[in-house]
Amino acid sequence: MHVEALAIVCAVRAHGEHGAIVRALTPADGMLAGYVRGGRSRRLRPVLVPGNLIRADFRARTEEQLPALTVELSESRAGMMSEALPAAAIEWATALSATVLPEAQPFPRLYSALDGVLSAVIAAPAARGWATAMVRYELLLLTELGFGLDLSGCVASGTNDDLAFVSPKSGGAVSRSAGELYRDRLLPLPSFLLEGGAGEWDDILDGFRLTGHFLERDLLHGRTVDILAARERLVDRLKRAVG
Template sequence: MHVEAEAIVCAVRAHGEHGVIARTLTPHDGLLAGYVRGGRSRRLRPVLMAGNRVRAEYRARTDEQLPALTVELVESRAMLLSEPLAAAAIDWATALTATALPEGQPYPRLHAALDGVLSAVAAAPTARGWATALVRYELLLLSELGFGLDLSACVATGAGEDLAFVSPRSGGAVSRAAGEAYRDRLLPLPDFLIAGGAGGWDAIIDGLRLTGHFLERDLLHGRAAEALSARERLIERLRRLIG
């Protein structure tokens, strides 16, 4: 095995006395794990931070062997980790990626989308500038893993207009007319997921509630549910921000 790629650091854990096992998301080889010798050194700790873009080289003699990984920093997002809300967003987006994706399977759209979310966290003047991108990333991840929502038309009537809800069972959209009488049993569908563009805070929270329901139901259960604590911290900080 020999893979060279620009990758996003998603998870790092200590291994042995001085090394770490790092998991990065590459554009064409997907999520890969590798052992970084000296990964806890003063030189490499700032490089192996979640959200950073690195030049990664994986080498292994056999497919069963944990590859040796060497990394060079391409773009640091470490300065964002001093901002609690930005840090929580990076923590959740990378933890979700590292937890949900199977290793060694290519997801080029997710790699591009995750890099876009992290770049938005770095560049946007307010959290509203990246929160909608994060909701769309969660929605894309569900779709890429086979749990996509059908937001194209109402599951009850077939109508493609005025979609306002999502069925928590089927993941299909429901029009306002068909769903109004059952709104307490349905999930709100934010306009920005249909029309595009940015959303207000109420719509963003609705979007996070929507994707969160299906992430918990379909992907993050058992040991994987531990990753949801990062999402809870993010949502708590968002709620404090918007009052």
């Protein structure tokens, strides 16, 4: 096994006295894990930061063996880790990807989307510049893993006009007229997920509420509490940023 590619560092775990096991997302080979000799050294610690873009070289003699991984920094995003809100965004996006993506299955759309979200966080640390992209990434991740929402039309009436809600059970959109009487049982559907563009803050928080429901139900059920705590930190900081 030999894979050489650009990769996004998504998770780093200490292994042994000096090494580290790194999970990184590649464009063509998906999420791969490898052992980095000296990964906890002063030289490599700044390289092996979740969110960083690296040139990765995975090598193993057999498919069953954990590959040895050598790394070279391509783009550092570690500078934003000192800012609370951007750091929470990077931590959540990478931890989510590392937690739910299966090994060695290609997800080129997710790679491009994750790289785009992280680049947006670096380019515009203010959340208004990247929060909608984060919601769209979560939605795409659900879709790519087989749990996509159906926002094409109202599950009750069939119309595709004035879609305003999503059923928390079926994941299907519901029009305003069909859902008004049951709005307390439905999830708000922010307009930016249908029309594109940036959203207002209320819509952005509704978007996180929407995707969070299905992520927790379909992908994160039974997972460790750490991953959900990372998302709670992000949403709490977004709420504080709103005011």
